[in-house]
Amino acid sequence: MTIDSVTGLISWTPDVTQIGPNPVTVQATHSEGSDTQGFGVNVDVPDCYDDGFAPQPNLYLDANESYMGYDDINNVYFHHLESSIAEDAGGCEVEYFFQCYTNTSFNSSWQTSSVYQVDVSSYPVDYYWRVKARDPFRETSWSGFFMPD
Secondary structure (H helix, E strand, O other), X not given: OEEOOOOOOEEOOOOHHHOEEEEEEEEEEEOOEXXXXXXXXXXXXXXXXXXXXXXXXXXXXXXXXXXXXXEOOOOEEEEEEEEOOOEOOOOOOOEEEEEEOOOHHHXXXXXXXXXXXXXXXXXXXXXXXXXXXXXXXXXXXXXXXXXXX
C-alpha cells in the first residue's frame, strides 16, 4: 500500500492472500504534527486470479475417446480427439490447443472445448497429435504424442 505524498491518494493492489477484511491505519505527519485514521478494506474473491500455476493436471489425449473415422457423406477421413480435462485453481477459464505434429495445417486454435475434430484427408495417414492448455497467465506442458487409429 502506498500513499502519494502530494495528492494523498492511497493505492493498493491486494493479492489472494489478502481476501477478506483488512484493517488499515494511515498516519500523516507534517510540520504541524501528525494524525492517524483507521478504516477497513474488504477484498472480495475475484472471478479469476493468478494462482501461480498452470492449469492442472498435465494433459493427455484419451485413447478410449480419440479415434480416426470416415465421413461417408463427405468422403473424408477425420480425427476426433478428446483431451483429459484441465482445471484452474484460480477459477479462470481453461483453453486447449491441439497440435498436429505431422501437419500443422490441421492445428486447432485456442478453444474452450477439450474436444477437437478435424477433417484430415481423403486417405489414412499417420498423424501425430499432442495437446496443451492455458489459463490467462500460464500454459501447461505439451502432452505426449498420440496417433489415433
